Amino acid sequence: MNSFSINFERVSFAYPGRDFLFQDLNLNLPGNQAILLTGENGSGKSTLAGLAASVLSPLSGKVSYPNLAQPNKKKPALYQKLAFLQQNIRNNLAGVNPREDLSLWLQGSDGSKQEKERFVKWALEQWKLQDKAEKPVWSMSTGELKSLALAGISLFPKRYWILDEPLAGLDSEHLDILLTLLQTRRKLNDGLLVVSHNAEPLLSSVDAVLHLNIDGSLKWER
Ligand SMILES: Nc1ncnc2c1ncn2[C@@H]1O[C@H](COP(=O)(O)OP(=O)(O)O)[C@@H](O)[C@H]1O
Ligand SMILES: [Mg+2]
Incomplete structure (x- = not known):
């Protein structure tokens, strides 16, 4: 990096x-x-x-x-x-629900299917989205969508x-998650x-x- x-x-x-x-x-x-x-x-x-x-x-x-x-x-x-969260977060969303969205971001990257599923689970948990993993994105609030888009970025910690x-x-709650994450990145x-x-x-x-x-x-x- x-x-x-x-x-x-x-x-x-x-x-x-x-x-x-x-x-x-x-x-x-x-x-x-x-x-x-x-x-x-x-x-x-x-x-x-x-x-x-x-x-x-x-x-x-x-x-x-x-x-x-x-x-x-x-x-x-x-x-x-480089990972880019756009102001219009809809540009960052790819799947019909959070689990599919995060899985799609990992398409083409290294790792087995099981490893990727574990990584998606980890990102859903990190962003407190595990109960919404199958929720259609069209029914999600702006704040939920922002958390999902940030979870997608979180899959790539080594990128700028x-x-x-x-x-x-x-x-x-999600602001705290973001600030903790950014402070950890700053230390690294x-x-x-x-x-x-x-x-x-x-x-x-x-x-x-x-x-x-x-x-x-x-x-x-x-
Ligand atoms: N696609 C666009 N076409 C024309 N004008 C735009 C477009 N996007 C942004 N602007 C204008 O460019 C200026 C800067 O916009 P922007 O970069 O979004 O500012 P900020 O992110 O600081 O609010 C604003 O006047 C905005 O209306
Ligand atoms: Mg702006």
Whole structure:
């Protein structure tokens, strides 16, 4: 993990027909640090997260992953190293119920069927979803869906995590689960970019705080 990093080099980005959100942005996100990105709603945090995950492409400049093998075919290699919780968590859900959803995330990874089933069980328990394992996702509340999406990310502890607004919708029990998990990751120097307009609960889980101003500039606050 420590060799993974995300590098923004003179990145400019605007949505079609809109003003630039970023111009000539330079930024390095080391794979062994936990960074909180905060700022007002609409300042461009989710856009920056999307650029960092190569879900969005810059209009000019580049986002690169210096130590990633196969840099020219970066998407498949990248997503072995990076897990992205999108603000719209429906983009993170794949199955008809939690058990199927988590199993699908493990498709194609190493391990026997039994090992994967045990891993899914562990993630369901960790996120207190075991009683909802067969519940149709269409009947789940926003908070339950957020927990399920986070359980999916938890299946990949060794990847760099980008979490966009992970607190939104969580009840206090699941907020504690998330904060404990992030604090453990911080001790292990596992890489994290966590995006939240509500910085306070996350301050003890990160090494540094980056504030995105409404003019697209970034300022390190800690
Ligand atoms: N797909 C899109 N098309 C056009 N404008 C968008 C799109 N997504 C976001 N925006 C606009 O870009 C700005 C930044 O959005 P976003 O990155 O979601 O900010 P934040 O996550 O900080 O709230 C906002 O003005 C938003 O309305
Ligand atoms: Mg956002």
